[in-house]
Each structure stands twice: as C-alpha cells, then as structure tokens.
C-alpha cells in the first residue's frame with residue numbers, strides 16, 4: 001500500500017494489520033514516507049482510535065525498527081524507569097545513579113521534551129559536553145564499568161521512536177494512549193532490561209490529566225510490557241503542580257545535584273525514593289520497599305550516588321566541575337523576579353503545572369517546531385509553593401534565560417500560574433497508587 005492508502009484507511013476508521021504497521025513504520029524510519037504524510041496519518045489515528053492489537057503491532061514495529069539489545073552477559077538484574085511526562089520531573093537524573101550505587105545496573109534510554117513537558121535528554125545535554133548519543137559498544141561498556149548509562153534513541157536503538165517522537169511533539173498528537181505506550185515501550189524493551197518501573201502521572205501537567213485516564217494508561221503500559229516478557233510495576237503520581245522547585249533544563253540538573261547532596265524539596269525526594277526503592281527491589285538487591293528506601297537514602301547520605309552521577313557525566317563527555325558548582329553556571333543567566341499581584345492575599349493554594357510548562361516552552365526551554373533550539377539556561381525556580389503565606393509584592397519565583405528576549409512575558413505567565421486561598425493547605429503525598437500483577441493496591445491518598 002502507498003502512504004496515502006494507509007492515511008485513507010485510518011481516516012475512514014479502519015484497522016491496519018500487523019504486517020501493515022511494520023511496513024508503515026519501516027518505510028517512515030528509512031525516509032521513504034515523508035513527515036507530512038506521517039503527520040496526517042498520526043492525526044487520523046489519534047482522532048479515530050486504534051484497536052489493542054494495533055497498539056501491540058505498533059509497539060513491535062517500533063521496537064524492531066532498530067536493534068534489540070541483549071545484556072544477559074552482564075551481571076545483575078538490569079532495571080529501568082520511565083515517566084509518562086511532567087513539569088519539573090527531573091527524577092530520572094538523580095534516580096539512575098542512586099539505584100546504580102545500590103548495585104542495580106540502570107541502562108536508560110530517554111526522550112526529549114514533549115509538548116509542555118521537559119525531557120531527560122534535553123536536561124542532560126544542558127551539561128556542557130554531555131553526549132546522549134553513544135554507540136552500542138560504548139553503551140554496553142559504560143554499563144559494565146559504572147553501572148549506569150543514559151542515552152537517547154539512536155539510529156540503532158528505537159530509531160522509529162526518535163523520528164515519531166519529534167513529529168508528535170509538533171503535531172499535537174502526544175496525548176493518546178496507544179502512541180504513548182508504543183513510544184515508551186519500544187525504547188524500554190530495546191534496552192535489554194529485566195524489569196521496568198513506570199511513573200504514570202495525572203493532573204494538569206500530565207498528558208493524561210484525569211486520574212481515570214492515567215490509571216488506564218498505567219494498566220496498558222504494564223500489560224503490554226508483560227506481553228513482551230518484561231515484568232513491570234506502575235506508580236500513579238500526582239502532577240497537578242510542578243515537581244520540586246526548578247523547571248527548565250539546567251535549573252533541573254542543578255536541583256538534581258541538590259537531591260544527590262540530600263537537599264531536595266520534599267515532594268521531589270518522596271517520588272525519587274519511592275521509585276528507587278521499587279527499582280532496588282526489582283533488581284533483587286532488597287527484599288522489601290522499606291529496605292530499598294533505606295539503601296537509597298544511604299547512597300545519598302554517603303555521597304556514593306553523587307559520585308556515580310559524576311562518573312557517568314565524565315564517561316559521557318560532560319564537564320564534572322560544572323555539576324560540582326551548579327550555582328556558578330546559573331549565575332550566568334539573566335534573571336527576573338515574579339511578584340505576587342495586588343489581589344494575592346492569604347496562601348498559595350496551588351501552582352498550575354500546565355501553565356508553568358507552557359510558559360517555559362515560550363521562554364525557550366522547549367520546542368514549538370522540530371528545528372527550534374533549546375536555551376539550556378531557560379527556566380524558573382518556584383520560591384513560594386503550596387501552603388506558603390503571600391502578600392502583594394512578595395517574590396513568588398525567579399525566571400531566567402540566556403537572553404532577555406522573552407523574560408517579561410515569562411514573568412507574567414508564571415505569575416498567572418499561581419492560585420491563592422484564604423487558608424493554608426499542605427500538599428498531599430504525590431504517590432497515589434501502585435499497579436502490579438494486574439491489580440491496584442488502592443494504597444493511599446492524602447497525608
């Protein structure tokens with residue numbers, strides 16, 4: 001079939017066979033189907049839906065668009081984590097070295113910023129010299145030597161996701177369960193892992209804003225992963241407000257360094273430790289979550305996790321002295337304060353994650369077209385957070401960027417993300433539930 005026939009089939013609500021999905025993905029990946037036809041196809045599928053069998057076929061086609069690694073000759077249970085995307089979600093950056101320092105190898109393949117959410121690759125590349133594009137040989141060698149490696153999709157590993165991810169980002173075709181599942185799992189299943197942890201987010205800053213949709217996404221991700229023979233666990237986490245205080249690429253690396261030094265905001269530390277404990281258990285280095293949490297805390301306290309992070313930065317060409325002094329780099333940015341408006345009396349009720357995410361894209365921390373350059377310093381630090389008292393004129397946040405071009409607008413946008421209430425509320429736990437072995441624990445909610 002020609003590309004136009006696939007587009008027509010989906011436009012008219014039809015289903016592609018397994019062989020047709022493979023053909024479509026293969027021809028798009030090798031450049032025979034242009035972006036404009038794939039964009040039309042993506043939108044047709046987004047609007048008309050896909051059968052579960054099509055989602056599995058798409059995942060398989062994207063997975064086999066490149067090499068599927070076998071790391072079974074390296075010792076240990078290899079475990080990775082993936083987030084469905086959020087604002088201020090820098091967790092992968094401190095998490096991978098913490099888990100590696102506890103003896104569990106972490107081979108991680110991540111993505112770039114998508115929609116209003118930040119991406120681990122863009123964040124890591126804000127470290128001068130850091131390369132997220134390694135050969136398979138270098139990836140294996142680094143994993144064997146230091147137990148942690150963080151790269152992106154390459155020409156060899158999940159190349160279809162590399163192209164489709166960039167195209168979905170700029171064609172408004174991100175928030176669709178079959179595409180998210182195929183995108184995440186094609187990368188993760190190609191890595192050679194033994195088990196997978198999924199951080200599935202809901203709330204304003206997540207792609208699945210409604211909790212019930214996020215639960216469906218979690219069930220789908222775990223189900224498809226298991227179908228491909230990889231055990232998976234999903235944590236359902238709240239992304240209604242930015243995670244931690246920093247949003248933007250270098251600002252989030254700086255906050256990750258703070259976490260590795262034991263000084264992170266409580267919500268960021270909570271999510272990181274919860275995921276670390278799960279990964280340490282999945283990696284068979286602890287038998288309970290409590291034991292896993294204690295090991296993760298000790299890896300931070302002893303400095304072992306930070307040392308592991310610096311070893312990874314050095315191995316991937318980054319400048320380790322920059323991560324020793326993240327504040328020095330930040331001081332090169334041009335900064336402006338966000339002040340509380342005249343009607344801001346009482347307490348911060350919440351900070352809308354989507355508003356902040358969109359403001360940061362406009363500032364240059366993300367892309368509006370595939371060709372857009374990222375400003376690594378662009379971002380903000382939220383100084384007042386939920387429950388903090390406010391009077392008009394207070395400094396709520398600081399916005400920064402390499403140039404002044406969009407700073408004034410970002411100041412106004414971040415101010416609008418703040419909501420106020422006459423009484424103080426304290427934030428709930430970010431971890432809302434856990435899905436494994438086909439069931440929800442129904443674990444929690446408010447603190």
Ligand code: URA
Pocket residue numbers: 083084085111114174179180181183184
């Ligand atoms: N993360 C991914 O890797 N892909 C998506 O589609 C969404 C989040």
